[in-house]
Amino acid sequence: MDFDFTKEQLMFKQEVVRFAKKEIVPRVQEHDLKGEFDFESFRKLGEFGILGLHFPEELGGGGADVITTVLAGEALGEAGVDGGLTLAYGAHTFLCADTIFRHGTEAQKQKYIPKLASGEWIGCMGLTEPNAGSDVASMTTSAEKKGDKYVLNGNKMFITNGPIADVAVVYAKTQPELQHAGISSFIVNKGTKGFSAGPPLIKMGVRTSHTSELIFQDCEIPAENLLGKEGDGFLMAMQTVEWDRSALLAPFVGSATYLLKKCTQYAKGRVQFGRPIAQFQAIKHKLADIRIFGEAARSLVYRIAWCKDQGRPLNHLEAAIAKLYVGDWSMAPTFDAVLIHGGYGYCHEYDVERIFRDSRLAPIGGGTSDIQKMIISKLI
Amino acid sequence: MNFDFTQQELMLFKEINDIMFGLARERTLEEKDPISAESLLREALDRLAKTSYLKLGIAQSKDIPGLCAMMGAMEIVSSCSPSLYLSIEMSTRLFGRIISTYGNEKQKAKWLSPVLYGKKLGAVALLEKTMNIDNDPMATIGIRENALIKISGVKNYVINGPVADFIAVAGTMENKPALFIVEKGIKGLIQGKRLETIGLDGVVISGLTLENCQINEDQIIGQFEDKSILTTLRIWENQIILGSCLGMMKSSFESARTYAKTHKTGGKPIIAYQEVGFKLAEMLTLFQTSQLFAYRAVCAPEGKNRDFEVLTYCAKVFCTEAAEKVSGWALQILSGEGYISGNPAERSYRCAKYNQIAGTSTEISRVKIGDAAIGA
Structure with missing residues (x-):
């Protein structure tokens, strides 16, 4: 076993984090408040190459492997990109474009993939x-x-x-x-x-x-x-599960890293009873739990991605376990993050409020947690 | 990245599995009687020494699988008997690793080889009045007198204490941390009464009192420049506990799954009821998440930064809490069957609490993880 990434994979992830922080994150809160889709950010995702990362270069993609693609999703979460945009990206790239790429005729691929990969069309x-x-x-x-x-x-x-x-x-x-x-x-x-x-x-x-x-x-x-x-x-729909359980879950892993940074910053600056609240064990406990979730979740997601890179058929048991864990457990860190921020965490000014709301979709979308339990209980 | 074990590693797992299940067919693996427990422990060490199990994580060779495989192998032994596992690990993966990492060639020849070949039994006496080594300074002290060193102090909760051939006693000498290797039968070493515990029935555990035990200079490991040796010992202990948790979850889950598939009520196996099937799904989710977490934590490179330590603390918290949950849920599924002594779920449930308080406790682990986050 080996849990290391290549240097190139790690460098690319950092590039995505930098790009997203500069080009996307500054507009996130405003769009969330208005409930608007951010067309500009979506177009920038296309320009940067994220929307078509795993498609072949001749179709306008980046020719990346699955692990790299998953790391890009994680990087978006880590940078603080909202769950709305990452969901839109997931539905566009993996549920729509990838299905055409995998099952379409050559003519269909030529017609749709370049425009979907660039973000000119939305799927x-x-x-x-x-x-x-x-x-x-x-x-x-x-x-x-x-x-x-x-x-x-x-x-x-x-x-x-x-x-x-x-x-x-x-x-x-x-x-x-x-x-x-x-x-x-x-x-x-x-x-x-x-x-x-x-x-x-x-x-x-x-x-x-x-x-x-x-x-x-x-x-x-x-x-x-x-x-x-x-x-x-039906088989085509089920095949999207491979991406759903890796690339679409990856932003939740990245989001845990983002939450930890935000909560740490806040807790170090917020003084109560004469000292930063970061010095209280109850706060450290919450920070620890946020970190633990992220670390526990990431290997489950990487495992699905690695198996896909090896060309193996999806292991439905492992996929359901990844979805169940990330879905059910990703809410707790957002709950803790709001608590650490106190009254401010309840206000839109601090984005932990948005992340708390965004995370509630995790156990629902892409197959509810109960469905995952049903799958697992049948497979064991 | 690679999530597969190699063929060589899988072969090792099979060998260990065969040995442990062979032993289980012949003897009770959770021996309460200390004499029987010691004889079982020596028998298990002798058999496991025929594989590379005892050398995992200690001896360096391309023929010996790496740390992830060590964790996988630990899971198998722990799933068969948490007590036997802990006793073996304290001898090899703690005592043995100390000698392997910090001992000189002469010390390795004298104490490490017999342990790795399963001929002798090691123990580590680390704790004193409490299980906390972070806040409470160690009172055990070595005082140089001419060519000899006199050791005095009181140690508590020493696993294998009453039966070990060699004991690494943590203390200080000339204000620096040091480990003193004392051998069985040394004058001034007083064994405490065997402690009765809630779980881990087969572990022989006691306190030790050292009253002016005389050792030679070459029985000292250290002196260390700082207290980081204690952190390292804790990390190794935490790794042992991770393996313990995986084994407990494996045996509890498998016991509950088998029961749920075979026990019928209302005309169908109870796994067909969502209350049971879904509980098993959550158990397996925690178990597999713990496995990957433990493998990654143990494989993380030991660098100068604290991330390796922090990752181990994270895994320790997650796996120990998961083990208690999984064994508790297994008991619920097994109902009366699980409440009977001897069932793997009942045994794991009683043993699981040890893992949360031993090594770096879950509370202290969380504080350390939080400290790392805020840069304290």
């Missing part, structure tokens, strides 16, 4: 429905083949980047009677007749990511927009 993925969340197979969105077209009907719910996306990877049933095996995946472009997005949902956290319903009403798309073969959709 989203439509899987969840109002009445089909964890139980994916109960989705009702249909795709009926009519000549050289598919006609989509149905609604998708809680779609990250939904209102702003130029491209959507949408899952719909081509053969409803087959349940999982009847699900197929399609590329739907913005502006397609019969395709619309609802207004952004007002959320507790990750407020800079725009989330909405997607509505398909007799939405006709060319048959060539099918990804892979009919019936492969």
